[in-house]
Amino acid sequence: MAKKIGEVIxxxxxxxxxxxxxxxxxxxxxxxxxxxxxxxxxxxxxxxSSMLNCINGVYQPQQGEITFxxxxxxxxxxxxxxxxGVARTFQNLALFKGMSVLDNIMTGRNLHMKSNLFLxxxxxxxxxxxxxxxxxxxxxxxxxLEIQAYRKTPVGRLPYGLQKRVDLGRALAMEPTVLxxxxxxxxxxxxxxxDMCRFILDVNDEFGTTIVLIEHDMGVVMDxxxxxxxxxxGKKIGDGAPDEVRQNxxxxxxxxxTSH
Amino acid sequence: xxxxxxxxxxxxxxxxxYSLIALGFVLIYKASGVFxxxxxxxxxxxxxxxxxxxxxxxxxxxxxxxxMANLLAFVAAMAVMIVVAWLIxxxxxxxxxxQEGITLLMxxxxxxxxxxxxxxxxxxxxxxxIDVGMPKDPIIVGESLFxxxxxxxxxxxxxxxxxxxxxxxxxxxxxxxxxxxxLRAVADDHxxxxxxxxxxxxxxxxxxxxxxxxxxxxxxxxxxxLGVQFSLSLVALKALPVVILGGLTSxxxxxxxxxxxxxxxxxxxxxxxxxxxxxxxIWFAYVLALLFLLVRPQGLFGEKIIxxx
Numbered sequence: 051m052a053k054k055i056g057e058v059i060x061x062x063x064x065x066x067x068x069x070x071x072x073x074x075x076x077x078x079x080x081x082x083x084x085x086x087x088x089x090x091x092x093x094x095x096x097x098x099s100s101m102l103n104c105i106n107g108v109y110q111p112q113q114g115e116i117t118f119x120x121x122x123x124x125x126x127x128x129x130x131x132x133x134x135g136v137a138r139t140f141q142n143l144a145l146f147k148g149m150s151v152l153d154n155i156m157t158g159r160n161l162h163m164k165s166n167l168f169l170x171x172x173x174x175x176x177x178x179x180x181x182x183x184x185x186x187x188x189x190x191x192x193x194x195l196e197i198q199a200y201r202k203t204p205v206g207r208l209p210y211g212l213q214k215r216v217d218l219g220r221a222l223a224m225e226p227t228v229l230x231x232x233x234x235x236x237x238x239x240x241x242x243x244x245d246m247c248r249f250i251l252d253v254n255d256e257f258g259t260t261i262v263l264i265e266h267d268m269g270v271v272m273d274x275x276x277x278x279x280x281x282x283x284g285k286k287i288g289d290g291a292p293d294e295v296r297q298n299x300x301x302x303x304x305x306x307x308t309s310h
Numbered sequence: 311x312x313x314x315x316x317x318x319x320x321x322x323x324x325x326x327x328y329s330l331i332a333l334g335f336v337l338i339y340k341a342s343g344v345f346x347x348x349x350x351x352x353x354x355x356x357x358x359x360x361x362x363x364x365x366x367x368x369x370x371x372x373x374x375x376x377x378m379a380n381l382l383a384f385v386a387a388m389a390v391m392i393v394v395a396w397l398i399x400x401x402x403x404x405x406x407x408x409q410e411g412i413t414l415l416m417x418x419x420x421x422x423x424x425x426x427x428x429x430x431x432x433x434x435x436x437x438x439x440i441d442v443g444m445p446k447d448p449i450i451v452g453e454s455l456f457x458x459x460x461x462x463x464x465x466x467x468x469x470x471x472x473x474x475x476x477x478x479x480x481x482x483x484x485x486x487x488x489x490x491x492x493l494r495a496v497a498d499d500h501x502x503x504x505x506x507x508x509x510x511x512x513x514x515x516x517x518x519x520x521x522x523x524x525x526x527x528x529x530x531x532x533x534x535x536l537g538v539q540f541s542l543s544l545v546a547l548k549a550l551p552v553v554i555l556g557g558l559t560s561x562x563x564x565x566x567x568x569x570x571x572x573x574x575x576x577x578x579x580x581x582x583x584x585x586x587x588x589x590x591x592i593w594f595a596y597v598l599a600l601l602f603l604l605v606r607p608q609g610l611f612g613e614k615i616i617x618x619x
Contacts, residue, residue: 106505156491
């Protein structure tokens with residue numbers, strides 16, 4: 051692999067997050083470089099999703115700061131984060147179930163629509179032309195994810211693995227700089243996992259999208275990531291290349307348990 | 311036969327009017343997942359605004375023609391409904407993002423009382439009338455087919471046509487435009503919609519404005535029939551069985567549901583009523599809705615909810 055990993059694009063500094071008395075995250079710091087695949091792993095309840103939700107603006111951490119291309123993320127909601135070029139997929143699918151695959155992915159183009167929502171409502175002049183231009187981009191994504199056959203199918207009727215693909219497609223339609231993937235392979239069979247891995251690598255390769263990935267499946271993570279952060283009980287216990295992390299005593303203990 | 315058809319026509323047209331109100335419910339539910347209890351209050355509010363502006367505008371501007379005064383009043387009332395939509399979003403909904411449906415329902419219940427009060431404070435609480443020049447005289451059609459022909463109320467006929475046009479327009483808006491798509495997206499999942507950058511607040515203002523527009527049209531038609539007064543907000547109760555019958559998520563459902571209720575009411579009153587001592591028009595719709603709930607809880611056209619266990 052000869053891809054160029056660039057400068058630090060996303061910096062997480064001393065993040066602490068608690069819900070009432072429960073500390074979800076304690077003093078977490080790490081960074082993400084441009085074009086890399088950065089994974090966050092850890093056992094159940096380690097705080098992986100909380101971390102992602104902080105980056106995505108769903109949660110506001112009590113302490114610490116997140117910087118994206120030099121801009122602070124404090125007090126930003128998901129929509130503002132989306133406007134800055136950060137897209138995400140969801141662990142428990144959050145697709146628009148009643149809508150077709152095409153429509154779902156089209157919604158991802160929303161931020162790229164220049165004409166005013168009121169003009170769009172009338173489908174007037176420029177809004178009409180724009181719709182067609184956006185549709186072209188979406189068709190490319192549909193081709194890329196190999197879901198041409200399901201274009202008009204309501205998403206709710208698709209099998210789980212395909213729904214996950216649509217979720218990825220919707221995020222891709224935003225043409226994000228950073229893509230946050232929350233357990234994209236959870237609940238998939240081996241074949242589906244391999245497909246998903248291929249898509250993630252292709253996205254990273256072809257579009258140069260920086261990817262932050264949360265995953266349970268250690269095998270998958272170690273294969274495709276450039277660097278890995280390991281969380282356990284809301285604390286960072288490891289950080290580095292997959293091979294380093296695999297040797298890390300704390301990580302082994304967290305995953306296999308200790309003998310007292 | 312002629313009498314039966316006349317009853318049928320009467321039923322279809324009053325059904326269309328029920329549909330008009332039901333549409334308001336369906337619109338907001340489809341687009342934001344909220345059952346909007348305030349729809350009836352919005353109808354009253356819009357009708358009050360319309361009636362009063364039509365009265366005030368000639369005084370303020372000296373406009374003479376009825377048509378001009380009504381047009382200006384319509385524009386003014388619509389502007390008021392957009393402001394109401396914007397306020398509802400700013401003061402209530404924006405603080406309730408990602409909350410349960412029941413929380414939002416309770417919020418609309420609060421909005422109902424508030425709008426009822428505000429409308430009467432701003433526009434007065436007398437009985438007003440709306441006169442948009444709808445012809446009141448009936449016409450007689452099909453004299454060659456039946457003896458005496460069929461008596462059709464022109465007013466009802468126009469109202470039905472307006473309602474039908476409105477429905478076609480809304481269906482196009484929802485299915486064929488980018489804004490409509492964004493609306494459906496928000497209805498399905500707030501969180502996901504936000505994460506792809508759909509501006510929730512703008513969308514909600516649009517939805518409530520559209521619902522305000524439907525309420526205004528319904529208010530004008532009902533108001534010119536019944537007069538504008540507090541009881542106008544109660545016609546929304548008539549729309550509830552329509553929504554149950556047609557399904558909360560379906561625009562065509564609101565129409566078909568309205569027609570079934572309208573026709574059912576009239577026919578049952580005439581043909582079944584005498585056996586039960588009459589007056590069944592008042593409760594017929596609710597009983598029909600109840601029976602429907604037992605058989606098809608999602609309504610005729612509603613989306614069936616299947617939970618994966």
